[in-house]
Amino acid sequence: MRAGGSDTTPGSPARPGSDPLDACALSTTRLEPGAVALVGGGPGALDLITVRGLALLRQADVVVVDRLGPAGLTELLDEHVEIIPVGKTPGVPSIPQAEIEQVLVEQARAGKRVVRLKGGDPFLLGRGGEEVLACRAAGIDVQVVPGVSSSIAGPAAGDVPVTHRGTAVALHVVNAHGDLGPADLAALRDAGTTTVLMMGVEWLPRLVAQATLNGVDPATPVAVVQSATMPEQRCVRGTLATIVETVEREQITSPAVIAVGGTAAEGFLAPPEPQETGRGAGRDNLTAPQEQAEHPFSAGDAQGGDAPGRSPMLIGCAHGTRFRAGRDVIRQLLVMAAELVDAPVRESFVDIQAPAIEDAVAAHAGPSDTTRLDAPVSAVVVPVLLSTGYHVRKDIGGAVAGRTAVATAPLGPDERLATVMVERLREAGLSKGDTVVMAAAGTSDPDGVAMVEQMRDLLAGALETEVGLGYVAASAPDVATVVRQARQAGAERVVVASYMLAPGHFQKKLEASGADVVARPLGTHPLVAEVIADRYRAAVGD
Secondary structure, three states, rough: OOOOOOOOOOOOOOOOOOOOOHHHHOHHHOOOEEEEEEEEEEEOHHHOOOHHHHHHOOOOOOEEOOOOOHHHHHHHOOOOEEEOOOOOOOOOOOOOHHHHHHHHHHHOOOOOEEEEEEEEOOOOOOHHHHHHHHHOOOEEEEEEEOOHHHHHHHHHHOOOOOOEEEEEEEEEEEEEOOOHHHHHHHHEEEOOOOEEEEEEOOOOHHHHHHHHOOOOOOEEEEEEEOOOOOOOOOEEEEEEOOHHHHHHHHHHHHHHEEEEOOOOOOOOOOOOOOOOOOOOOOOHHOOOOOOOOOOHHHHOOOOOOOOOOOOOOEEEEEEEOOOOOOOOOOOOHHHHHHHOOOEEEEEEEEEEOOEHHHHHHHHHHHOOOOOOOOOOEEEEEEEOOOOOOOOHHHHHHHHHHEEEEOOOOOOOOOOOHHHHHHHHHHHHHOOOOOEEEEEEEOOOOOHHHHHHHHHHHHHHHHHHOOOOEEEEEOOOHHHHHHHHHHHHHOOOOOEEEEOOOOOOOOOOHHHHHOOOEEEEOOOHHHHHHHHHHHHHHHHOOO
């Protein structure tokens, strides 16, 4: 047995022997030479591995082990067992999945009995299916041992039942890397569903922003359990509105599981008085509303924002992007704008991302009565775009046509945006005597071009110097040409002011323009959020 193992180690398995409850006595499963077993090791504590998993582990010649899960079990194996660590650590270069699969195949082909010890359950976000396919493609016999999944065990260890009669009748598990999908957002809006976000602590701010901008109630309870089932386990609670601050303050880090829903509330399992949970276990016996009133027509309010005293909804509409940093900027701007207006705020996009602008408007603004001049407005679409063009005229204009919704002008031109560009230039190291070129995305719309030119003039006024103008696409001259012409005219240093909202494909093209310095985009600046809020206020008459 490896150093550190003993019969009295807390949570460690007993050695094979005469005990009828011994793992090898209870399980007759065999691991033959040249075969692989994918074993789900559970959420972390050594004694949460299954009996079958433990029995196979004791038969192994080679154990290929992850970082998460009960890796400490390998210390209890005989010394002849070869341990191959292949765990992935966030932020650290790790072994590619293809190489892990190659290790399994090569070890099995060498006649070894191979156990792939994984955290949780092999088939729940564990890439177990890929490893099974790789083994079978190579003609290797492979078996799978289910494990206790941290998606259920993690919340349970933190006193959060993922289902509970009268409160939660469904469980939704999400890989929380990246954006939430439509089904994820629907689950979060459903008061009868517990949503478990896996591997999401580092992503929590963007997950919360997306959820709240898509109609999930900020008061929804949230629990975050770090190092579930382990001695160092910690659990914090809050709501969608408070959990980011709480996690940062308490320095909660991965590995952690996030549970969202009614059963995650503080003291849910310790009420001051017994709670009535209803007679049945199904959805009909939920004691809380089954769905938040995200869609106005299901809430008995036929026109959404038309109800007396209710402000029209602000729907921010941006161009979608595949760049995560760009998505974060747009969402944070809308979150900042929401703090400046007395109205609910939702996100929408033209191209690439969901929800599409037409779907967002249709969800919150009913058909308009064209015979009424004083028809109430349910939603105000603010283009989170810098100039007019096809997206403003056709996409946004078409989405509001015939509905109780209106669209505002885009964000530019505006003196406040010039102020932000000046700040960004100075952050980038703008010096006296530098030649400045403003770079815009470009548009084939003449009015859009005129707006960009006005913005260039505002920037020139703020800098008290001449400013060149170049475009990334759709308009001429392109930025690289303007930079080259400035050098030919004798400029010692050319600095590009980015008239972009967020990092993305166009910003990367600016960095390849040949300029000496490229300032970063406008980004999450309070003045940009203020412009969004002011466009909304002007539309509603505030």
